[in-house]
Amino acid sequence: MFCMSGGFRVTGKICTQCSLTDPVGGELTVEASALPIQSIDIHLFRVESILIGEKIATESSLIQTIQIADGDVCRQMSLPIYIVLPRLVTCPTIFAGPFSVEFKVTIAITFVSDVSKKRLKFDPKTPSPWRAVESVPLELVRTN
Template sequence: MSTSLSINLKRPSKIYYEGDIIAGVVVVECAGEVRHEGLSLAAEGAVNLQLSSKSVGIFEAFSNSIKPINLLNISVELAPPGKIPAGVTEIPFEIPLRPRQAVSPGYPGLLETYHGVFVNIMYTLKCGMKRSFLNKPLNASCQFFVQYKHQEAPAPKPVRCEVTPSSLRAGRGRRGRGGAAGGAARAPMPRFQLYAEIDSTVCALDKPLTGKIRVDECSVPIKSIELQLVRVETCGCADGYSRDATEIQNIQVGAGDVARAREVPLHMVLPRLFACPTTTTVNFKIEFELNIAVIFEDDYLVTENFPILLLRCR
């Protein structure tokens, strides 16, 4: 005789906002009558931090700041000890989504769900059925997603710039870089003049990033023009921190030697879960950047970097 346990949410999107009621049913399916010692449901949320390999040597400085941060912990009893009849039994539940009350200083409240490399913010429903010592307890889990409520959209902040060899030399380490792969690392920088424009560096998560790039002059053929979204995750505290940048997605907006003096549109839809509102807390930060990369045929690379602010707004 087998017994299964599952959680079904009423909201198909599984997206909830602070103050919402998480409603659904716990489904118990069994071939015969099942005796149990209680059925419980818990809503949990936590931030899990992880150090990159380059920070292993200074692990002691992070020993307190990399512990999981508890955001949500609510438990309810669905059924007292008793019996569940054969067949399919649905047990309804409702749990209010609200932040913890008694918290330590620096508690950030409910944060948006986010799946990163070194920072993960996850929310889960966990159901457990206790049974006699001769039978293993049954467990089921279901992930749900938390989002901020939409706020009013701020005024756009467009950015325009010209990229030339002289601007890269003046801003090296600040916004642009040039380089070549392999043995061509010391090859002379080609002559070029690029114009890049981002419609706004303050971006709504539900709307695409847009802009344009134009190649006014280039002394060598172009291999590719790419638009890159990068997350910058910082873990740590005043004693030390680990800051790592990783690429989320890369879109090729120009293939081959693009026509000169012709505008190439930029359009990027932000990925769900892998992007969230820009977040700053005591123990970690989640920031985002946009790179426009021009790769020449000899693999020489020129990148223009734009720090961006992501918001959950209309």
């Protein structure tokens, strides 16, 4: 369950542990929003880390984006989340000594704003005043 503040409230749930062969599922409900919503996107990231001496080098890669809403959404209506995992860039979550491969799901809500029209570069990792972003870890497991 997640909830965001600042003039709006969004609740929902998303599966944080799933099989590689199953879709990631969940739901999202916009309970209140003072500003109209432009879109709601789900970003799937692959996060690779390695321990080098006493430092951890981490690299995140955006591997998939799913738009679950385009335009302002009805309040109090449940929006389904259904993400089929891409086979070529996903693997089980791995923690092998100094090396790890993890995944995370980021929910990004973009609001209608005159300022957002002036921004040229889209970067899903950088929150902006007209965007709300929430990330949750995703554990992928192999099942027989």
